[in-house]
Amino acid sequence: MNPAQQKPSPRWVDFHCHLDLYPDHEAIIAECELARVATLAVTTTPKAWQRNCELTMNSPFVRVGLGLHPQLVSEREGEVALLERYLPSARYVGEIGLDAGPRFYRSFEAQERVFTRILYACAEQGNKILSIHSVRAAAKVLVHLEKSNLLENSQAILHWFTGTVAEARRAAELGCYFSVNEEMLRSAKHRKLIGSLPLNRLLTETDGPFVQSKGTAVHPWDVHRAVHEIALLHSISDEAAASAILSNLKSLVTTGGPALR
Numbered sequence: 001m002n003p004a005q006q007k008p009s010p011r012w013v014d015f016h017c018h019l020d021l022y023p024d025h026e027a028i029i030a031e032c033e034l035a036r037v038a039t040l041a042v043t044t045t046p047k048a049w050q051r052n053c054e055l056t057m058n059s060p061f062v063r064v065g066l067g068l069h070p071q072l073v074s075e076r077e078g079e080v081a082l083l084e085r086y087l088p089s090a091r092y093v094g095e096i097g098l099d100a101g102p103r104f105y106r107s108f109e110a111q112e113r114v115f116t117r118i119l120y121a122c123a124e125q126g127n128k129i130l131s132i133h134s135v136r137a138a139a140k141v142l143v144h145l146e147k148s149n150l151l152e153n154s155q156a157i158l159h160w161f162t163g164t165v166a167e168a169r170r171a172a173e174l175g176c177y178f179s180v181n182e183e184m185l186r187s188a189k190h191r192k193l194i195g196s197l198p199l200n201r202l203l204t205e206t207d208g209p210f211v212q213s214k215g216t217a218v219h220p221w222d223v224h225r226a227v228h229e230i231a232l233l234h235s236i237s238d239e240a241a242a243s244a245i246l247s248n249l250k251s252l253v254t255t256g257g258p259a260l261r
């Protein structure tokens with residue numbers, strides 16, 4: 001085989017980014033390819049699923065998550081039926097989860113209905129990889145993960161995890177991964193938390209365009225800044241952190257299922 005025909009390998013991992021919320025969706029997908037960023041493009045509504053899939057059909061590095069964001073559940077609870085319709089064709093699911101912050105607490109019961117319904121459907125189908133939001137709801141998210149038995153045949157990544165050290169330890173024991181962005185690494189409390197997590201459960205993310213740096217939205221290729229901070233917290237070189245994260249991604253996607261499409 002001609003080496004030039006071999007599949008290129010990724011350099012970076014952005015496991016939670018809203019590519020469809022940047023002004024030029026197609027351009028940012030092309031940039032992820034150029035920079036070789038293995039990117040999980042999460043969606044906030046299942047209505048965005050088909051278009052995201054069309055644009056990334058031949059992409060070596062961008063995968064799409066089928067999502068229904070907990071912050072949108074108050075207006076979009078009914079869309080869970082659409083999510084269930086697409087679910088058999090989705091390996092990646094997100095952004096889903098729970099948000100008990102002051103702005104979204106009122107819809108918390110509806111969020112739990114939607115989240116548990118998605119978890120049970122994923123557990124029934126198996127071989128899913130979920131990116132989960134857990135603002136002020138880490139303990140509840142863990143209870144639902146346990147009850148659904150999802151982790152017996154699927155994987156969960158806690159995105160922008162801000163729970164306690166004890167909750168993080170519990171999540172790691174259950175088999176969860178954590179995706180870490182540069183914004184959370186600006187907080188001393190969360191730096192300590194990330195330093196306490198096993199390196200083999202860490203992935204990086206940007207959560208762009210919601211996370212900003214110096215007044216502009218971060219891009220997937222900016223994820224090297226999170227890699228650098230993780231390296232510092234774990235007292236290893238940037239290269240060692242980057243390669244640990246790539247190998248974590250590899251174990252994540254090859255565990256319990258066929259290789260990435």
Ligand code: MN
Nearest residue numbers: 016018095207
């Ligand atoms: Mn997000």
